[in-house]
Amino acid sequence: MPDWLTHTLVGWITGKSIKIEVGLVVIGSLIPDIAKIGTIFQCWLGINLSHLLEPIHTPVGAFLVAGIAALFFDDIKKAFMALSIGVITHFILDYLLIHSSGGTMKLLFPFSWSEWQYGLVRSENYWVTIITVFVAVFIYIIYNYKKIEESKNILK
Amino acid sequence: MRNRRLLIGSMLVIILCLLMTYSSLDYTNHDPGIKYILQNYDAFYNTKITFDGIVSEVDEINHEISIPAPERPWLIWVKIPNDEELPEKGDIVEVYGVLDGEGHVTAVRTLASKQWEIDLIYFRSLPAIPFAFLLFFRAWRFNLKRFMFIRRKRDA
Numbered sequence: 001m002p003d004w005l006t007h008t009l010v011g012w013i014t015g016k017s018i019k020i021e022v023g024l025v026v027i028g029s030l031i032p033d034i035a036k037i038g039t040i041f042q043c044w045l046g047i048n049l050s051h052l053l054e055p056i057h058t059p060v061g062a063f064l065v066a067g068i069a070a071l072f073f074d075d076i077k078k079a080f081m082a083l084s085i086g087v088i089t090h091f092i093l094d095y096l097l098i099h100s101s102g103g104t105m106k107l108l109f110p111f112s113w114s115e116w117q118y119g120l121v122r123s124e125n126y127w128v129t130i131i132t133v134f135v136a137v138f139i140y141i142i143y144n145y146k147k148i149e150e151s152k153n154i155l156k
Numbered sequence: 157m158r159n160r161r162l163l164i165g166s167m168l169v170i171i172l173c174l175l176m177t178y179s180s181l182d183y184t185n186h187d188p189g190i191k192y193i194l195q196n197y198d199a200f201y202n203t204k205i206t207f208d209g210i211v212s213e214v215d216e217i218n219h220e221i222s223i224p225a226p227e228r229p230w231l232i233w234v235k236i237p238n239d240e241e242l243p244e245k246g247d248i249v250e251v252y253g254v255l256d257g258e259g260h261v262t263a264v265r266t267l268a269s270k271q272w273e274i275d276l277i278y279f280r281s282l283p284a285i286p287f288a289f290l291l292f293f294r295a296w297r298f299n300l301k302r303f304m305f306i307r308r309k310r311d312a
Binding site (some may be wrong): 026030101123 | 164165171178179206208222250264267269273276305
């Protein structure tokens with residue numbers, strides 16, 4: 001996985017760019033990594049839950065979690081849409097990673113256990129994070145500049 | 157309306173639980189861990205396996221490394237391909253290769269990382285949690301009475 005900062009920032013950039021509920025897109029971008037709770041259990045309690053939680057790190061499982069979460073919002077469809085976009089950004093980023101076996105993403109689970117990945121960058125590559133931070137800062141500045149310009153026009 | 161949400165939510169939770177059960181019961185047939193592989197050595201002999209671990213010894217003469225295993229023989233010697241650099245002691249290595257002997261794997265491909273590079277992923281992930289919560293709770297608050305998230309303001 002790329003680090004969560006990259007995931008959340010890409011979620012934020014996507015939410016801002018397509019003008020959709022940013023908070024929900026960012027939460028959605030972390031949904032697949034709920035499966036990583038298994039790592040905490042493994043480290044602290046020695047209980048291996050990785051295979052139990054692994055379906056959450058598949059598209060079907062992540063969209064199910066997004067669907068469950070969306071039920072806690074007034075407009076279920078809009079919430080599900082925003083969360084799903086976050087989920088999609090997560091999988092796009094993970095798809096770019098390199099693994100020795102060629103892939104670890106079970107994109108068609110439960111219909112197939114085959115694993116895919118594009119193999120472009122290593123998960124420990126911090127340049128991805130640095131570039132994402134710069135892009136996010138750039139978009140933040142543009143967004144705020146636009147906001148200031150709009151409020152100036154209103155005042156005129 | 158609330159009953160409908162409850163019904164949909166229950167259905168989604170049940171489907172997710174079924175997926176998780178399927179994954180935890182059937183993973184040995186599709187994505188077995190190194191413990192299961194070593195316990196069933198005969199079934200995996202001369203097949204390609206993938207596992208990871210920390211390098212405990214480096215044999216520069218034979219271009220091999222050893223990785224501690226959670227099952228007998230407790231140590232797996234991995235023959236690193238000649239075109240790949242030998243990892244150092246303490247590196248975290250992801251191995252994809254052929255199990256061609258009891259406690260011996262001839263790697264097809266390996267990916268080695270330094271411990272600090274892995275730690276840095278977790279370190280980079282830390283700011284994402286408050287960032288995601290801040291973005292989300294700036295726009296939404298939980299209404300206990302309605303048992304759902306309510307928008308704080310329109311332009312959040």
